[in-house]
Amino acid sequence: MEIGLNHYLVLSTILFAIGLVGVMRRKNLLLLFFATEILLNAVNIAFAAISHYYGDLTGQMFAFFVIAIAASELAVGLGLLIVWFKRHGTIDLDTMTSMRG
Amino acid sequence: MLAPVNVSLESLNLMTLAPMLIPIVGALLILVIDLFKSNLDKTLYVGVSLLFLFMDFFALYDASTIFAQDGTMLGVFNVMLIDGLALLSQFIIVIASMLFIPLALTHKRFHEFSYPEFFALFLFMIGGFQFMVASDNLILIFVGLETASLALYTMIAMHNRDKSFEAAVKYFTMGALAAGFFSFGAMVFYALTGSIEINQIAAVLAGNGYADIGYVLVGVVFMLASFGFKLSIVPFHTWAPDVYEGSSAAMAGYMSIVPKIAAFVVAMRLFEFLIHSGVIWLEVVLYAFVVITMTAANLWALVQTDVKRMLAYSSISHAGFVMAAILIGTTQANSALFLYWILFSFTNLGSFSMLWISRQKHLPDGQSSDHSYDKFAGMIKTSPMAAVVMALFMLSLAGLPPFALFWGKLYMISSAVTGGYTVLALIMALNSAIAGYYYLKLIVYMFMKEPVVGVNGEVYVSNATNALKTIIGIAAVGTVFAIIAVNPLLEFITAFVYNSGY
């Protein structure tokens, strides 16, 4: 069986869904960030595949930008995470409920 | 093999990049200054930022005169798109930023303003937003969006309080999810049309008569989710109140204006062609979003006990109100969006600044938040001038004539009427009435109750400096005398919007 565009897209969608589930289920901030990375990378796969399908570089360019953005995002995210950990000694999401309502 | 790139500098039309590059250069300059000499006073950075923003403003002015003559400009491989929307929104972004940055000159010393990085980030953020609005390429929009957002997260966190970090983390995480949604949506459109330029997408979709409407809608859903987050549309709004509460009042005020106008412009570019092409689904969903966002946010704002949080919900409600313009999609509606937002900027800037000048280093005695209603009780007795000014802003937010926001509301509701959305117009009107309650609540506290804290009135201006007072003065004048500015603004906006084809 040849791997076609649809397979990539299905893979991408599945990965994206996994990412979404992760985003919803994870209470650990670090794992949450992983989940968002999965989301973005799922999209990357699709972009690369579609780009190949169309024979057009735009999709790959998009994928590169996504990678770059994901990286910088993580940098910021980890920074925040570390500060939070230093202050509270935990990176559990449930500790962050001082504001509500 | 790819053919060698052979482009003339002329065709790149680098002028189109000038407005975005100026703040970025400014940001770099600030960093460079810091390299050479650290521990400079924040006034310097404020000054430099203002300087670059002025330059930015003139670059924009220059671009707008060209636009007025020649119409829409493309540049840099047709990635940049300088049309009326881009110019108008950049004007709003730059002017709002100019008004915001002096708020750093507080009386009390706040952590973030002692870092030059703060100002650099600030300028980067402006650059990001300007890119976002001045392009119809999804990549550039994405990059601009993320540049700005990442800077924003950091700036929020720099306020250096527990709540600020919490706010930053929340905002950041949800922002990351929204970024995922955006890229997925872009991917779907790319898969469907083979293009990531909005006008190309529109052309291709129109060409095949929306054959794959189901897939188009999937793309639209993700885009909606992504921009719903930025615009704080219910149910993607949940970050807004917490982030507003966690960040400094000045920052919150800024967030309620600038990021949203940028997002609105993109949403306009992205959704309006769909609605005009008869995608009823989107019309229905947007209608529902508009109504739910306006109403629900109003209801939540009713029950708040903290003024800043109330203002956060009120900003959500206003955003929902303005969303209606995208739904209606006529020239009048789009002009109304800009008019509304300009007037809203002045008023909201003023009201958040009022909170900002009353900000103390520590929580007031017996209070659980910085700006609870109780804090403002009896303000007319202790600090009458401040109370009157604050009341002005509240009345304007409530849409009471002749203050600024009334004219925006008027024009917006009129556009709904003209566009055939009569029921929507009524809902908008009635929501303004509901909103009246919580704005009034603050007035009631200020004017009709006995003081609880800060009997000497010192508390209300504890953070005030001449710079802050000036900003508030500008906001107040703008709020009260908006009526004079409405006509020129309206003519200017309408011309720009109309000439951009919206």
Added chain:
Amino acid sequence: MIDHILSVLIFFPAVAAVFGFIIHKDSMRAYGVAVSVIEFALALWLWFAFDSNVSGMQFMELIPVVPSFGINYILGVDGISLFIIILAAFFTLIGIASLTDTKNVKNMIITLLFLQMTMVGVFAALDAIIFYVFWELSLVPMLYIIGAWGGPLRIYASVKFFLYTFAGSLVMLVGMLFMAYFYYQATGVWSFAILDWYRLILPESFQLWLFAAFFIGFAIKVPMFPFHTWLPYAHGQAPTIGSVILAAILLKMGTYAFIRFSLPLFPDASVFYMYPIAILAIIMIIYTAMVAYAQEDVKQVVAYSSVSHMGVIILGTFALNVEGISGSIFLMIAHGVVSGALFLLVGVIYDRRHTKMMDQFGGLAHVMPRYATIFGIMLMASVGMPLTINFVGEFLSLLGFYQQSHTLTLLAGVAIIVGAIYMLAAYKKMFFGEITKDENRNLKDVNKRELLALIPLSIITIWLGVYPKPVLGPINNSVESIVQLMHDKATSVEAKIRIPNVIEGIVITRTPAGEAH
């Protein structure tokens, strides 16, 4: 200056109020009186300069505000608005002059002057948006007056007052925008000028909807049953001066707007809705009169009586003929004078006893004969005794509506019975009988400052009751032109019949008796 007298009338008090901030609080009262005397003199000058023979607008001013959207600052007066403007100036004057010792008197006077700006503005505005601006703006000073100087429930009352009217007027705003849009569709230009709108003939179906939208805004302001419940709270909690101005002027905005907007813009809808509105008006008249009778607080009696009288005004307005509309406008002025005076009178006793409960009084006529006399005069005016100002208005309103419906007028006429019942009962409880409470034995009769306000009101009450012509004449001219306009614009056959053609003169309609009842 006479060319811009309306702008001067509107903005002079506002400017004076701004300067008021720098006046020392001990001199504030004198300053307030001086300003309002000048304002009143200007208003009288306006009357003097007014040409009673002209039915159209006079002293018009036009300044473009948002020309691209058709919003212009247009002012003008005709016989309909002239006297309400004068009344507003007059009541502000006596309100400030008779102001009792109030805390924060400076804020109060500044607020009153701002309020005056909005009141004059509403009645002088000839552009819907400018009208709306003043209409809404008038809520703010009143909110403050009730909320800051009111009774124990003042916050509830003031917020309720504000939000209720605010909600209603927003619906009205949508109606206005619609109207402007129709004008835009018909002519290609935006305009909010009322006189432009007058020229527009709308299809009946649109008229019905627009009428309803305007109606909500106006009805809440009037306030009409069942939108009236903010009023008892507002009056009950407001300080005397607040109640006086609220009853005398602010309520008139609603009824005035009916005549300025609803009738000439939507003649067919007016005819269509005539019966339902008349029925509402009759409910207002009888029901609120009964509620007034049940009250224990004398101020609430007067408050509910206001609603009841406003019912007669509404009925007169929807008579849709010259007699009825003239009568209702006259009654607006009359009710302004009389209810204003009654609220002042209630304030007199409240200042002395700090209660408004009628069971705390009794036998006051023994200790306060002058007070009892003036109250008696106003009581009689309130129940519509001939030769008092109220009678002229009530008589004409009912007379006018009689042409439209006999049975409904008969029901509405019950006003003169039920009105007498609650007023006399209240008077009896307060003034008659033996003095039962020791606190009441040494009450002082009305003092000079109070007489300063009450005597002119009494004089006006009698003077205009005996000789209403100076007021009724100009009103009549303007009303005739409005009725003629309505007749000309009416499209449906029924409306053509219901709204008389003034130029042709009276056509006596012989009503067969079977139809009459």
Added chain:
Amino acid sequence: MENLLYIALFSPLVSSLFAALFTATPKKQFIGIIASLLIFTSFVSSSFLLAEILITGTPVHVEMMTWMATGNLYIPFGFVVDQVSVTMMMVVTLVSTIVHIYSIGYMDHDKGFNRFFSWLSAFVFSMMVLVMSDNYAGLFIGWEGVGLCSWGLIGFWFHKEVATWAANEAFIMNRIADLGMLIGIFLVYWNTGTLQYDGAFAAFATLDTATLTWIGIFLFIGAMGKSAQFPLHTWLADAMEGPTPVSALIHAATMVTAGVYLVVRSNELYDLIPNVGLFIASLGAFVALFAASMALVNRDMKRIIAYSTLSQLGYMFAAAGLGAYWVALFHLMAHAFFKALLFLGAGNVMHAMHDELDPFKMGGLKKKMTATAVMMTLASVALAGIFPLAGFFSKDAILESAFVEHHFIIYSVLLFTAGLTAFYSFRLVALIFHGEERYKLFGIDPHEAYKFMLIAMSPLLLLAIIAGSLKMTYYEMVTALLPATEYHIHNHLVYWIMTIGTQLFVILAIVYAYKKYANSKVTVPDGTSAMENSFGYKLLINQYYIPYFYEEYIVKSYRELSKIFWKQVDLKIVDATVDGIAGVLYSTGERTRDMQSGNLSTMLKWMVAGTIGLLSLAVVFGLAVRYSDAILAILSGLGV
């Protein structure tokens, strides 16, 4: 002539305003004197006007100024002095002058002396406006004005609960009737285009009967209130709480006759609608009997006279309803004289008895108060209709007219009532002036009234005696304006039998009354006697339970309904709905604010849930579009 008219009209007003200036100051005798002089001036002017009318026969008509003018409505302050109004003016000013003078003595010790004269003169002014106006609106001014003054005077002693209650009752009941009047006026205006008498009367002829009937009915409803006709009669008896001069002037001589005046004035209308006239006559006859029956047993001197007034008003309406307008007006005039006299006499007795009103507690007063006794007896004779006093001529004319018009039922009722009248009048006279001096039991030392009061009363006495002789002069004068129907029974035998029979019947009644009440066995009833416990007595003493019915079923239910409207409807429904809407909004916010739980995980879930929700909507929509044909087919298969 115009000046005379204005003097006649406005001198009472001047008097009133003058007295009003002193209301807050202690009693001043000269105010009473000046007021009396001014009213006397009015009387003199009226007399000149009367002379003028008698001589020239041309009415004086003036238009002072415009009152209301709008649209096609034009109402001036116009006044007309013609044969009818001048009669009324004479009656009003004469009785007023006398009552004013009398009051100087009667109100001597009252601290509201000045106020009293202010009100009393104001009343005279209102009454003058009422009778002199040349249009219905002007009439209405006077109509309401007398109502107002009546309110002020009934409740003159405002510290008394009953007095103020009665004042309010009178005012409100009159208002009920005034509504009818007002509607009548509206009908006149919209059907004739004017409210002027002459214009309206001219136009009546062209109107159809139905409309005229309605006009007639509504105007008569107005008259019913002011003249206290059934069922609006209860206020008159209660109005006796006012000072006695007031009762004499307002509730006997003038105001209550305004209704009769209205019907007489509108004779051109009622001539066109004989059915309504018949109704009026029947009602009048009924009230005559009804009121007289209540007077039979009453134990309150003033109330007895009040019922008598009511009864006589019934006579007047009977006459007016039958078209005998001049007779009605004549009886009105004659009645005014002797009834005012009766009341003033009663006032003397009251003064003497320290405000005691129960005639059973008096007795034998003729020794102490001879003059009063003579006057009251003569007045009663006149009231009973004994030849040759005034009452005979007027009442006889009414009976004759009923007979001539072949309304025998009305005739018999009126005849019977004449007997009752005689009985109760002399029951009163007998109880007060004859028999044992029962007042001694109560330790009262009666004394005759001031001389000047008695002198003031004497013109009334004179007129009560001789008014009958003026009949022909009067007849010739007023028939210039009113229908000149002579009511003569052409058969002389029948005439004499009737007249003498009536006289005998009446005299019998008087004799019976004397027999029963002038003897020494009369005691103060204590509620134990068989008669007092009989059903008939109870019915009559309780005024047929009508006041009870009004109080229990109308006043109380109105009060209860008002309370319900306020507490239940206004607060719990109308207002609660408004607050409820606000409350629902607020509590929705309160209940749903938990959506913002503050937990990042929840926030993310909301976002994802929103997206998935939208996605499923999109899928549904996409599928629906794709399979739209199939869906339509299925739906049509299902018969949708």
